[in-house]
Amino acid sequence: MAGNSDPLTPRAKLAVTAGKAVAAASRAAGRGSGSVIGGRVALKLDPDLLARLAQNLDVVLVSATNGKTTTTRLIAEALRAAGPVVSNALGANMPAGITSALAGGSDAKFGVIEVDEKYLAGVARDTSPKCIALLNLSRDQLDRAAETRMLAENWREGLAGSKAVVVANCDDPLVVWAASSSPNVIWVAAGQMWKDDAWSCPSCGGVMQRPGDDWFCGECGFRRPTPTWALSGDHVLDPHGSAWPIHLQLPGRANKANAASSAAVAAVFGVPPQVALERMYQVQAVAGRYDVVQFQNRDLRLLLAKNPAGWLETFSLIDPPPAPVILSVNARGADGTDTSWLWDVDYTRLTGHPIFVIGDRKLDLAVRLEVANQHFQVCDNLDQAVQMCPPGRIEVIANYTAFQDLRRRVGN
Known part of the structure; x- marks a missing residue:
């Protein structure tokens, strides 16, 4: 014992x-x-x-x-x-x-x-x-x-x-x-x-x-x-x-x-x-994942997705269209510096959602969304993306260091 x-x-x-x-x-x-x-x-x-x-x-x-x-x-x-x-x-x-x-x-x-x-x-x-x-x-x-x-x-x-x-x-x-x-x-x-x-x-x-x-x-x-x-x-x-x-x-x-x-x-x-x-049942959130936070008078749900399998599961649980979605991708050491995995994610599952793109590698993600025929806007930061989102709870999906950045910004 x-x-x-x-x-x-x-x-x-x-x-x-x-x-x-x-x-x-x-x-x-x-x-x-x-x-x-x-x-x-x-x-x-x-x-x-x-x-x-x-x-x-x-x-x-x-x-x-x-x-x-x-x-x-x-x-x-x-x-x-x-x-x-x-x-x-x-x-x-x-x-x-x-x-x-x-x-x-x-x-x-x-x-x-x-x-x-x-x-x-x-x-x-x-x-x-x-x-x-x-x-x-x-x-x-x-x-x-x-x-x-x-x-x-x-x-x-x-x-x-x-x-x-x-x-x-x-x-x-x-x-x-x-x-x-x-x-x-x-x-x-x-x-x-x-x-x-x-x-x-x-x-x-x-x-x-x-x-x-x-x-x-x-x-x-x-x-x-x-x-x-x-x-x-x-x-x-x-x-x-x-x-x-x-x-x-x-x-x-x-x-x-x-x-x-x-x-x-x-x-x-x-x-x-x-x-x-x-x-x-006691578990409500895990290291900030799934938390719903208030930011700029909006409800944001924070979702972590680090690789193609994770993104696929995450797409299955977000609110249905037209719920706005913010996507944030970095490629720092803890994420892995190779973003080629973005091409393995089926972004057509976001059809009908207004999409806003932020993060260090927002342009990589923008190219991928363009090829998937998605409508999106590239934004400078979370604040700007939230201001541009139409009404409704905002689903925020980010990979590892992007997720940490978001938590710091919203004070979570």
């Missing part, structure tokens, strides 16, 4: 103290939460600190291209029914940020940790998780993450023989291939709206057949496993066939899928689906 013994050596305690001091100084200087710089300092002083902090916790790791921050939050809420939780709720998901988060949870029983896809294998090695949730893999940050199959291979090798229970989305062939090296997998039918990264078999390279919701490779026989948990409309079906209603304040089908995976994870720790799903 966590908290009964102190696993930290004097060196580790020094590292934690130094990390917290640096983080506090960073916050005081107005440079953000300080969690990453604090974690970096702590790991420099004790390279084994992450493993030491995790050793008294029941750890859950959550990794995916889309939905990991939200799913981490949903799982954390569900597990609070069984004991105190420490989590990197603000999405600092590389080893430094994770270390910083765990250092703040001395009385916790559970550690619910979002992990960047590229770091999953290493963090799993350090933290000996009891459970790992794998949601999806799709193209993202093309200039730094290489291609999706390489990430899947990295997961597959890193998780081979893992003692963790792996909760994996059986509708994503890349996730299935990655998880199949693990001896203990719970399959969840969570759906997959974006399929353009999974037309070739990850196992043999053959062409994937996709009749209905099923999929299989006609050449090597690699196929969709039978799920024991499933998202069915507004319900989660558990392994006994019972249907549990999903009541969320978060919008969209993607968040119901996140809730289904979260319920399966909670069950691994003995939290029943009804209790888990009821607790998930």
Whole structure:
């Protein structure tokens, strides 16, 4: 049980103290939460600190291209029914940020940790998780993450023989291939709206057949496993066939899928689906995502979409036309500097919406919208875009650093 013994050596305690001091100084200087710089300092002083902090916790790791921050939050809420939780709720998901988060949870029983896809294998090695949730893999940050199959291979090798229970989305062939090296997998039918990264078999390279919701490779026989948990409309079906209603304040089908995976994870720790799903209702917004804010006497809903799969899901949950839409795209380091992914997004889904374009790469986006025959206006900034919007709630969709810029501007 966590908290009964102190696993930290004097060196580790020094590292934690130094990390917290640096983080506090960073916050005081107005440079953000300080969690990453604090974690970096702590790991420099004790390279084994992450493993030491995790050793008294029941750890859950959550990794995916889309939905990991939200799913981490949903799982954390569900597990609070069984004991105190420490989590990197603000999405600092590389080893430094994770270390910083765990250092703040001395009385916790559970550690619910979002992990960047590229770091999953290493963090799993350090933290000996009891459970790992794998949601999806799709193209993202093309200039730094290489291609999706390489990430899947990295997961597959890193998780081979893992003692963790792996909760994996059986509708994503890349996730299935990655998880199949693990001896203990719970399959969840969570759906997959974006399929353009999974037309070739990850196992043999053959062409994937996709009749209905099923999929299989006609050449090597690699196929969709039978799920024991499933998202069915507004319900989660558990392994006994019972249907549990999903009541969320978060919008969209993607968040119901996140809730289904979260319920399966909670069950691994003995939290029943009804209790888990009821607790998930508490989550209203996740690090500003889905928040409705007042700005210039208008209601703005802030939506994050970082890659083609995310944009596709986001388009499915915005208000119907003629709701005005503001789009903002940057291409800074944290976004990935390659904007060619814009050509993979189906912007014809915005037909009928008045569109206003802002952000560092507004001209790249304007060219893409022009080709998609959309009516739009390019604006200098958020203030100007909001002033030009016709009546109605404004849907604001932005990629990662553009989203942070927007939150600062609206004071969120």
